[in-house]
């Protein structure tokens with residue numbers, strides 16, 4: 001594969017854009033370096049770079065591209081939206097329609113508010129929880145990533161940990177002191193924290209299925225215990241479903257898991273690839289938000305007609321029967337191939353697969369919490385990533401991220417990927 005034009009584009013990018021990327025997750029710092037490929041266009045589940053190379057894509061733009069890069073139904077909706085005015089600064093019927101679709105799909109939510117990103121959505125759930133409870137402290141789980149606002153850039157997974165700094169400079173000590181971090185999948189440390197600080201805790205922020213130190217499911221009973229303990233102390237439970245919403249089923253992961261939070265933040269897959277976030281919950285909590293209540297949240301672009309119409313179209317596509325089963329089947333095939341290739345080549349490999357998502361870890365121990373994920377072979381992952389890329393498979397450039405299936409992947413794409421996996425593991429073993 002030639003990357004001459006990508007290399008040139010990266011030189012230019014570095015001249016004008018910090019680090020050559022508009023989000024640190026896109027750099028190759030976490031995979032031993034290298035120049036991020038500059039993509040030219042996407043089609044279905046394929047990306048084509050500026051040098052004309054084709055990739056089967058499992059990055060899915062870090063999650064949102066669940067319907068592929070250019071689904072005709074979503075493209076038509078975006079075209080129509082563009083032709084009829086992209087932003088009005090007034091209510092639109094599209095917001096109502098999309099809000100109804102979401103509240104219909106997610107029983108824990110009577111009311112919703114749209115934002116432009118997952119970060120904004122989570123940030124506001126925290127503010128609402130504080131306003132509702134009249135308390136300050138937040139508890140979160142180490143290695144979970146909740147966006148890039150100050151409070152949650154403490155022991156964050158995903159991009160921050162990929163770059164070797166799970167705490168960000170620029171976050172004040174006083175902010176960092178407002179958040180208590182405990183390990184995921186362990187009830188006792190959470191319980192101890194709540195016994196000590198519970199009367200001051202406004203909310204417990206949870207990725208119900210972790211997506212940011214790879215995909216990590218909750219242990220049986222863990223989420224139930226979090227809910228019970230949090231509520232016993234008068235704290236709200238906030239689910240960050242920015243990755244998990246509409247990823248495993250038509251709706252939220254909470255209904256698959258059977259544990260219901262007080263507030264939920266959404267993003268990524270609900271927007272058909274356009275900028276989006278949303279948060280919601282029962283009426284009595286959501287009515288804390290302005291203009292009804294005292295918690296302020298706003299946005300010039302919030303609920304914009306482009307994102308709303310793309311989101312509606314995306315949810316319409318996701319109602320197609322059988323798509324989630326097919327994505328899960330493909331992910332299972334990839335998992336089996338990765339484990340088999342690891343076994344055959346003597347490379348300790350663990351795969352966490354949940355529905356149409358998976359993470360491969362080079363490790364001889366199961367991955368249940370952040371320390372487990374940190375303690376995996378980063379160098380091996382870096383080599384794996386680059387070898388896969390060279391063979392035309394585009395993955396997230398970090399051992400802390402996931403592969404995402406889309407409804408556009410076919411059995412042929414999976415077969416091709418499996419063949420690549422076997423070739424790559426042979427090279428890894430050399």
Ligand SMILES: Cc1ncc(COP(=O)(O)O)c(C=O)c1O
Nearest residue numbers: 117118119145146147240242243
């Ligand atoms: C669980 C989770 N919450 C929040 C965010 C932040 O969303 P955004 O990047 O849209 O601001 C992300 C990912 O970026 C995420 O994975």
Ligand SMILES: NCC(=O)CCC(=O)O
Nearest residue numbers: 023025062145158159212
């Ligand atoms: N799982 C973490 C992300 O999706 C982050 C994407 C970004 O910030 O670019």
